[in-house]
Amino acid sequence: MGIRVWRRLGLILLLGAIALSGCEKKEEEKTSIKVGVSVYDSHDTFLAELMSDFNKLVTRKADESGVAISVEVKNAGWNQSTQNSNAEDMLNDGCDILCINLVDRTAPTAIIDLARQKNVPVIFFNREPVEGDLDRWEHLYYVGTDAGQAGCMQGEIAAEAFRQHPEYDRNADGEIEYVMIEGESGHQDAIVRTEVSVSMLVDSGFKVKKLKSAIGNWLRPQAFTKMEQIIAECGDEIELVLANNDDMALGAIDAYNSAKIPMEDRPVIIGIDGTDAGVVAVKNKEMYGTVLNDKEGQAEAMVNLVYAEAVLGDVSGIDFTEGRYIRVPHSKIVGE
Numbered sequence: 010m011g012i013r014v015w016r017r018l019g020l021i022l023l024l025g026a027i028a029l030s031g032c033e034k035k036e037e038e039k040t041s042i043k044v045g046v047s048v049y050d051s052h053d054t055f056l057a058e059l060m061s062d063f064n065k066l067v068t069r070k071a072d073e074s075g076v077a078i079s080v081e082v083k084n085a086g087w088n089q090s091t092q093n094s095n096a097e098d099m100l101n102d103g104c105d106i107l108c109i110n111l112v113d114r115t116a117p118t119a120i121i122d123l124a125r126q127k128n129v130p131v132i133f134f135n136r137e138p139v140e141g142d143l144d145r146w147e148h149l150y151y152v153g154t155d156a157g158q159a160g161c162m163q164g165e166i167a168a169e170a171f172r173q174h175p176e177y178d179r180n181a182d183g184e185i186e187y188v189m190i191e192g193e194s195g196h197q198d199a200i201v202r203t204e205v206s207v208s209m210l211v212d213s214g215f216k217v218k219k220l221k222s223a224i225g226n227w228l229r230p231q232a233f234t235k236m237e238q239i240i241a242e243c244g245d246e247i248e249l250v251l252a253n254n255d256d257m258a259l260g261a262i263d264a265y266n267s268a269k270i271p272m273e274d275r276p277v278i279i280g281i282d283g284t285d286a287g288v289v290a291v292k293n294k295e296m297y298g299t300v301l302n303d304k305e306g307q308a309e310a311m312v313n314l315v316y317a318e319a320v321l322g323d324v325s326g327i328d329f330t331e332g333r334y335i336r337v338p339h340s341k342i343v344g345e
């Protein structure tokens with residue numbers, strides 16, 4: 010056989026291979042998938058609402074696409090080794106993709122290694138792994154928000170309140186005396202929201218004085234107990250309460266209710282999240298305002314990513330904010 014015949018044969022084989030790989034791509038599209046989710050604490054109000062949106066949107070996606078999507082949700086109960094076992098069990102159960110709300114955001118290695126061995130992609134959400142961990146494999150993603158933006162908006166709400174109502178500076182000393190109720194120490198949202206909300210107030214031209222700060226671990230009862238003590242110590246000196254989330258702002262409101270302090274004698278109280286109860290408190294004017302941590306937007310981003318990765322095997326249609334990160338924007342909710 011001459012060289013030209015060999016060349017032609019080579020070309021035919023090449024075209025055949027390309028055609029086959031095209032067919033293979035189609036075959037990769039699945040008609041049913043299993044999603045494994047592990048949350049750090051299933052009793053966390055914001056996460057419970059986010060998961061409820063996630064389940065609704067999964068059902069909608071399954072109906073629209075005709076792909077059967079089943080979801081298995083496990084509670085890690087604030088324990089990283091429980092979460093590692095959750096992940097292992099879900100991988101052994103044949104999950105096609107994992108959604109992990111890390112207990113300890115500095116400890117994703119065990120889960121990444123297990124998932125990678127089985128070639129199962131992982132979407133981390135809400136609790137952001139530290140920089141660099143997402144670079145360890147190309148099928149790792151993060152869905153969350155920009156913590157600085159939430160702090161910035163909370164500071165803007167406070168600045169606007171004191172600008173519109175100079176009388177909120179109760180002792181008229183030209184300084185805002187405030188209390189900060191922080192979420193869990195080490196959590197990206199607690200660290201950044203705390204820092205940025207106050208610097209936003211200062212950048213807006215206000216003088217501020219921190220009376221007290223307390224850690225409430227995102228929890229309403231913990232914030233209630235801490236705030237009871239703070240009210241006992243600082244009383245009507247407090248002009249502003251900034252809470253890293255709505256549940257803790259509600260805990261502060263509970264403390265004012267339990268101390269039977271009338272509405273007109275209370276400080277400005279501002280939360281973050283826009284949970285169902287938080288929004289009701291803003292409507293009732295018990296909470297001055299809050300920042301919407303768009304749970305539905307985050308759930309929708311997760312569902313779209315699950316579908317793109319686990320069903321289509323192609324994430325080119327996903328709009329990443331940076332690298333493999335999706336950050337859903339916040340917005341302000343103010344009663345007035």
Ligand code: GAL
Pocket residue numbers: 053054055056135136192196198227253254255281282302
């Ligand atoms: C934050 C949210 C908190 C809590 C926390 C858990 O984004 O504002 O309410 O849910 O995540 O990681």
